[in-house]
Amino acid sequence: MTVYVHDDMAIMPLVGGNAISDEEFSLIQSLVKKQVGIALSEHKRSLVASRLGKRLRALGLPSLRMYYDYLTGPDGTAELENFVNAMTTNKTDFYRERVHFDFLERELVPALKTRAVQTGERKIRIWSAGCSTGEEPYTIALTLCEALGRMPAWDVRILASDVDTSVLSQAAAGIYPLERVREIPPALRERYFLRGTGSKAGLVKVKREMQSLITFRRINLLEEPWPVRTVFDCIFCRNVIIYFDRPTQCRLMSRFAKYVKDDGYLFLGHSESLHGVCDQFTFLRNTIYRRLPAHNAARPAAEGRM
Numbered sequence: 001m002t003v004y005v006h007d008d009m010a011i012m013p014l015v016g017g018n019a020i021s022d023e024e025f026s027l028i029q030s031l032v033k034k035q036v037g038i039a040l041s042e043h044k045r046s047l048v049a050s051r052l053g054k055r056l057r058a059l060g061l062p063s064l065r066m067y068y069d070y071l072t073g074p075d076g077t078a079e080l081e082n083f084v085n086a087m088t089t090n091k092t093d094f095y096r097e098r099v100h101f102d103f104l105e106r107e108l109v110p111a112l113k114t115r116a117v118q119t120g121e122r123k124i125r126i127w128s129a130g131c132s133t134g135e136e137p138y139t140i141a142l143t144l145c146e147a148l149g150r151m152p153a154w155d156v157r158i159l160a161s162d163v164d165t166s167v168l169s170q171a172a173a174g175i176y177p178l179e180r181v182r183e184i185p186p187a188l189r190e191r192y193f194l195r196g197t198g199s200k201a202g203l204v205k206v207k208r209e210m211q212s213l214i215t216f217r218r219i220n221l222l223e224e225p226w227p228v229r230t231v232f233d234c235i236f237c238r239n240v241i242i243y244f245d246r247p248t249q250c251r252l253m254s255r256f257a258k259y260v261k262d263d264g265y266l267f268l269g270h271s272e273s274l275h276g277v278c279d280q281f282t283f284l285r286n287t288i289y290r291r292l293p294a295h296n297a298a299r300p301a302a303e304g305r306m
Ligand SMILES: C[S@@+](CC[C@H](N)C(=O)[O-])C[C@H]1O[C@@H](n2cnc3c(N)ncnc32)[C@H](O)[C@@H]1O
Pocket: 035, 036, 037, 038, 088, 089, 090, 091, 092, 093, 096, 129, 130, 131, 132, 133, 136, 161, 162, 163, 164, 167, 219, 220, 221, 222, 237, 238, 239, 240, 269
C-alpha cells in the first residue's frame, strides 16, 4: 500500500516509511530509462513508490537509495529482472483495438492468398513486440487460423516478445480467467480454448493447435542486436512506445523498418504515431502503417527461422 504525507509543496509518496527524495526518484528514472527505455514522468512517483515498495519489503531494505545501490552493485544483477518487471505497465486485452484484427482478416490475409497464387509462397511471419500476457499474439493467431481456414497449407509463425519475464511466462502458459476471454465470440472460444474443470474451474487454456504457432521470447527492444533472424509481414508494437521518449522511438522504429518486408505493415497503439518519428513507413489508417519499399535496405538474413 502506498502511504502519503503532506510536504510544503506537494503530497509525497512514501517508500519504506520515507518520502521518495528528488534524488532517489531521479536515480530510478535514469535506471529505468537506461534498462528499458521507459521515460517516467514526475506524476509516476506514487506508482514507483507502490511498485518498488514491494521489492524493498521483499529484500528487507529500508530506503529506495539502498535499493538503488543494491541494484547497481555487484549483487544486483538478479534483482534487475524484478526491477524491470515492476516498472513495466502491462495492460492488454483480447481484440484490443479490434480494427487491426479486422484489417488482418479482410485485407492482409486476402493479399497473402493472392500472393500465394502468384508466387506459391505460403509463409506468414508476424512479430508481436511488447506482447505482455499474450492476449495480442493469441488474437493474431486466432484471426489467422479463422481467415486461412485453419491453414493446413500455410507456414505461419508468430514471434511474441516482451522484456518483462513475469508477463511473458503467463503468455507462454496461455491460461486465463474466463472473464478475460469474454471479448472472444463463444464459437471461437470453444474452438481454440479448453475449459478448466475441478480446481481449474473458471479458467481457460489456449489449445495446443493455436499455441504452437507462437514462439515466446524475452527481447528488450533496446538491446542490439535483436535475437531475430527473419523479416516480417507485419509487426505489432502497440502501446509500447507511448512510454518512450522521442529519440528512443525514432531509433526503434528505424530498426523495425529493417525487419518489415517491403509493403509490410506496422501496427501502433491508438494514441501512438510515427509523425516526425520515422519516414520509412506511410500512414494508412487507424495507426496502421505500410513499409515503403526500400532499395538496398540492409535486412536480416531471411532464414524463415525466428
Ligand atoms: C501496455 S503493454 C501493451 C501490450 C500489447 N501490445 C497491447 O497493446 O495490448 C506494454 C508492454 O511493453 C513491454 N515493454 C516495455 N518496454 C519494453 C522494452 N524495452 N522491450 C520490450 N518490451 C517492453 C511491457 O513489459 C509491456 O508488457
